[in-house]
Amino acid sequence: MLDKFREAKQAEIDSLRKDFIEGRVPAMYQGERPSFVDAIRAKGPGAVIAEFKPSSPSLGVIRENANPLDFADIYAKNGAAAISVLTEHVYFGGHPDSLFLMTGPGLPLLRKDFIFDPLQVAMTASSPASAVLLIARMFGSAKELKQMVDLARMPGLAPVVEIFDQADLDTAREAGADIIQVNNRDLDTLTTTLDQSRKFIRQKRDNELWISASGVSTRAQVEEMAALGFDAVLIGTSLMQAKNPGQTLAELAGIA
Template sequence: IADLPPAKDFVGALRAAPPPALIAEVKKASPSKGVIRQDFNPVEIARIYAEGGAACISVLTDEPYFEGHLNYLRAIRDTVAQPLLRKDFIIDEYQLLESRAAGADAILLIAAALPIHQMKRLLEGAASLGMASIVEVHNAEELDEALSVQARIIGINNRNLHQFRTTLRTTLDLMPRIPPGHIVVSESGINFRADVERLAAAGVHAVLVGEALMREADIGAKLAELLGVAKAH
């Protein structure tokens, strides 16, 4: 790790993009949908995202549920310049070192899966390695926990973990509870440009989109639609 170049500025990339910034996700499968994309070339998908204007790229590395792999992150790191988020179930310090060594610039911490003292320790550990952390919340109670440990980036997951249903109301309802100075990322259930615009109007800084991109034959065209730009031919 000592020999690695410094982590890229994940927060800076989100702030520099026209709002809301797009975090595009490389994701083969999910627990609720099974395999989303049969024709799955993670490096090629990341390249399309990078060329299409994604501010950052999220890479699923969880194997049992999402058919991801840490090697996908390594290969994508060698291919694109954008900051990379490692999307996985991060629960211990070893995974922080593993993430940084594989080229991650940011990690996901899921409030529902972590006792508050552990969340704080992992946040601080990630920061000491130069990585940003998105603390993912689903409700007001988890949001209060994230704010209490000084999480800078709040990810609001619009998917109900018990029924797997999504509603953007989750983000819209929690937004007023988040003090200024935080970066808010809305995750899940973002399928169309209208969804992006609705979240932007509510003050969301970034959106994380995976499935809506993964299920399209022409990923670049869908990316352009979500960003509200005409795709060059």
């Protein structure tokens, strides 16, 4: 599955490289980047990172004509600590422009995409994103991942390193990651189980911030993940499918 996503990003990377060779380097964003870590800690444990995700490989189109401006306001008003913004177009229906469209309420934005080239980090740094997702297993070694972690930190981006198994966690730590996101989805079957988070949280260290992603859809699950030690949960599908996303989020965040 990740190989398919990597292939889908190649045209974008080729375009970025062409621009770079021709001297068109994206300027670094000069506006404020709200602290992703501070926002999570202020509402954690169990802070909700609300995701804007119009489509997914497992479900297809989740919400027709989803407006990022509307969802930014809804999420900000109903207890989200931060917003995860899908910017991958082919499989998730996202666009990097959504990062600019969703800045209004002032919540930190996590750019969620398949980032494995330094120019993608540079592109992210030219946006208002406060954090960027790096998937551990998309890199050939901990050294390669560390280069991207360090590169992200230079302009003030928080590198969120996603893991699926023990090897990923070992790689993330060797690369110096201190924000660990456990993905509860099986990449082969696309099914989810919170047992993934229940297993890995036992290895959390004091200086780390941990996020449980995929498969969380009830307040009871949010409370369980918080009790286990997760600083945040990332919730997308159940919010994007909800008839009233604001009310659903408020319930998940425990403020309804």
